[in-house]
Amino acid sequence: MEKIVVVSEVWKRFGKVQALQGVSLEVNKGAIVGLLGPNGAGKTTLLRIILGLMRRDRGLVELQGRDPYRDPRSRHGVGVVFERPVLPESLPVKELLMAAARIHGTSKDQVDEAIAESGLEGHEWKPFNALSAGLKQRAAIAHALVSDPVLLIADEPTSNLDPLERAKILNLLVELNARRGLTVLVSSHVVSEVLRVSQELVIMSRGRVRLRGPPEEVLGGLNIVRVRTSDPESLWKLLSSAGFEARVSGLNVELDVDGAHGKLFKVLSAAASQGLTIYSVDFVEAGLENVIGGEDA
Amino acid sequence: MIRELIPRILVLVGVAVILAALIAEAVGAKDHVEWGVSIDTSSNPGAAMTVFAFSSSGVVSISVEGAKSIYYMKLKGDPMIALRQLSTINISLVDQTLVQDIRAGVAYGAAGLKTNPLLLKALPLLANIIPVEVKTPEGGNNSLRIALHGGQGVLVVVEPDGDRVTFSMEYRVTGYRRLDTNILIASGFLVSVAGLVFYRMLRSW
Amino acid sequence: MRSIVNLVVIDSSDSLRPPAFDIMMIIISSLGAALATIQPISEPHVAARIILDPTLFAATIFLALRGSAGIAGLIQRGIMDVYLSYPVSRRSVFLIIYISRVVLPAGTLLVSPLLVAAIVLFPVVSRDPASYIIVFAAYLVQAVMFGSIFLLLGLVARSTGSASVASITVYFAYNITSLLLSIIGTTLRSDSMTSLADAMSFYYMVYRSMLGVEVELWQFLLVPAILLLVILAGYIYFTRRFEPR
Structure with a gap:
């Protein structure tokens, strides 16, 4: 090539x-x-x-x-x-x-x-x-x-x-x-x-x-995701109904995507279309914190 | 933008030429100027006059009354500066008069000189540095006629014969001609129109 | 060559942008018109000097404010990134901004009042157009020297405000140095100091030589030497060290 x-x-x-x-x-x-x-x-x-x-x-x-x-x-x-x-x-x-x-x-x-x-x-x-x-x-x-x-x-x-x-x-x-x-x-x-x-x-x-x-x-190796949003409770509900096990911590919602990155982004897009503001999506991995961020919907 | 630079210049130059015609009509140049001054030399051992053609060329006629000796120097450059520089050889200026006649393109002035009279007599010794010429007046009166190019001047230093020295100066401009006012307006108009036509042509390409 | 011409076309759309440039042109052309008509100028080289003396001041201030700040703005706004992303060498980009930000504005601002005077005083100027053009060229060299310094300051300063202030400061410092050298030289009767003060104005040296006053070779060479040094410094800085950020 x-x-x-x-x-x-x-x-x-x-x-x-x-x-x-x-x-x-x-x-x-x-x-x-x-x-x-x-x-x-x-x-x-x-x-x-x-x-x-x-x-x-x-x-x-x-x-x-x-x-x-x-x-x-x-x-x-x-x-x-x-x-x-x-x-x-x-x-x-x-x-x-x-x-x-x-x-x-x-x-x-x-x-x-x-x-x-x-x-x-x-x-x-x-x-x-x-x-x-x-x-x-x-x-x-x-x-x-x-x-x-x-x-x-x-x-x-x-x-x-x-x-x-x-x-x-x-x-x-x-x-x-x-x-x-x-x-x-x-x-x-x-x-x-x-x-x-x-x-x-x-x-x-x-x-x-x-x-x-x-x-x-690349993303397959990054399973722990931290999403910062304007309304963590609503996002937690959306994620839970999609089958993710998530927990709320302040304005952050943390979850293990377990390889289902595409599904996660569908949920986030749906959340954004419902009026939720997604401030950032961080992939948290040992020694690799905050690799990606800044999705603003 | 650079393509339009030439038409832009042409239009603006045309407008300025028309403006020039209007200025020329209102406050046009003069081709002749006369001036005179009398300097009290009862307490000063000398008097000086200077003429500087800063923008025009012309012929200056200077007549001096009450002079024992006249030393004059034609200088390339401003003799006003030379006059002020006399202070460096301990000649100071008193009763200074200075006129700048822009419309005639000439500046002129006169002053009394306060110094040791021997210094004035020594001026011709400077002849190897600057071209000092000496004139011995007859009956206390004398006149000089000197052609000046633009940027040239003349400095006249007088050793007085009595209590007063009187300078009279007449300056006639030579070599000056400008376009007639009507021709200026017409050419300004033409240049501007040429610029506009050029601009239109560029736009249509 | 094609790249250079086209990039000059692009950059001059900013450097010669109306209306500021046109307003400046009409002001100095009108000044030229007034100076050419209110006095009986009899010789072409004298005409050129009388018209260009105030024009040089105006053109230099314009280059300091618009040229220097324009270059700093070019970098600040990110347009320099665009120029440098073309398949054009840094050497060529330097040449382009030099033409567009220094030579073209200086030349245009000096030439427009000179054209007005040439029309008004056609019978005088036509007697010896060469001496008229030589004096113009001497003033252009002086203006381009200042413009080159301003360009270098604009490249280094990076902010439009700093570039303008630095340029105006350098311009006045240069003139004040010349004036002080002249005053001190006259007071101390030091010919070398007054000669140096005179030599800082290239156009004055050229004009004096046209009047028949003897001018030493080094006095002719001082301003062109400064010009070459500044261009070289700008060139080396731009091609080897400059990084748009």
Whole structure:
């Protein structure tokens, strides 16, 4: 299997903070890899190093077989969606996309296709700063797609969106992967999102890769779950009626999922649709506390 | 945005040219200025006058009454500074008058000089540093006629013959011409329209 | 080359964004119009100096406020991440922001009043357009030198407020140093100090040489040398150390 991203033993320090500690990772061509971890786990730093935006202190990084920090050709055909959808503000989006396409050496047709695929049609002549949050994210995705990418790197692409927009963006990633064979490396701190799209999961915490593999394999080893919610009693009832043995502790509900992760997320989705706020879902394992958190419904 | 930069510049330049025409009509440049001043030298051993063509070029005619000797220097640069720098050789200025006539592009002024009279007589010795020329007046009157380019000036130092030295100055601008006001308005209009047409063309591409 | 041109197109949409830039252009063009008409300027190089003296001040303040803060804002808002994620080298991105944030604004702000004066004083300027352009080029070098310092400060400061304050401080410190050297040099009769004060204004050296005043070679080279050093420092910092965060 051809590897499009290779990260080996990468270290990065910001002052006194050791952001990455010997991170290793590989992304196969055509895969959707989800990078999961709480805020501050080092996901964004890792993606920036993969893109060559930052230097690494130690280790090896290859993007399409080249060192991304030294060789800009490594970013040919790489689309990027940043956490905050930011593009130059006053230029009409289509003009910006045309200029970006010329930089990537792609055609005007690619621009039209990117606009259509991202669902930006009808808004492409507006300046970026005149778009709503959802449309801004779509413009950022269209911007990533004008490069006719073989790899899409998306750093928390849904973090500022409402649930409906989130679903649309995630569906688009899956669709692009299926239709174009696009490789996707997507980071998030929201478990259900990453589970929904990823074929492979990488769990990071405190600058290290803690677990790696297919989602069922990775989550299969994480059975003790702590859910923080606005209404623990109601959630306990829902979980109990679904057959889980759960106990309430303050605002937390703790349970042993015993491999039934999919069932748990169905219950949580149902709870969210009933108006419960899920603040976080933490997988608690010996020596691996708070690996994942921050599902907010 | 960069594509539209040239039409933006053209439109704004056109507007400014029209504005220039209006300013020229209201407060246009002068081509001629006259000025005179009399300096009491009863207690000062000298008097000085300076003319500096800061923006225009022209011919200055200076006539001096009541002079025993006249030393004058044509300077590249501002002679006002040279006049002030006289203090470094212990010549200080009194009764100083300074006029800056922007519309004629010239500044001029005069002052009494307080110093040891011997120092004034020694001025020609500076000739190897700055080109001091000496004129010996006949009957106490004399006149100088000097062409000045923009950025040049003349400094005239006078050893008085009596209690007063009178300077009279006439400055005539040379080499200045601007476009006629009507042509300015028309060209400003044309430049702006060209900018707008260019902008429309860029938009339609 | 295609990448550089297109990235300049993208970045200049921010650096030359109306209306602030256009307002600045119309103000200094109008000032140029007034200065060109209220006095009888007889020679092209004198015309250029009279028009560009106040323009240089305005252009430099604009570069300090908009250019430096613009670069810091580019980093703060995350747009620098977007530029660096293109398949373009850091060397090229540095060149692009240098053109878009320094050379283009400085050149445009200096050229617009000069065009107005060239039209108004066409009979004078057409006698020797070369000397008119040489004085413009000298002022452009000075403005670009300040702009390069501001660019470096914008890259290092990272926050728009700090970048503006640091740039304005450096600008005034430079001018005050020149003024103090001139005053002290005159008082102490030190030619070397006054020569150094004069040499800190490249355009003044060029102008004086056009008047026929002798200017020493080092006086011509001081500002271009500072310019090259600052560009080199900015280039090395951006290509080897800079990390957008």
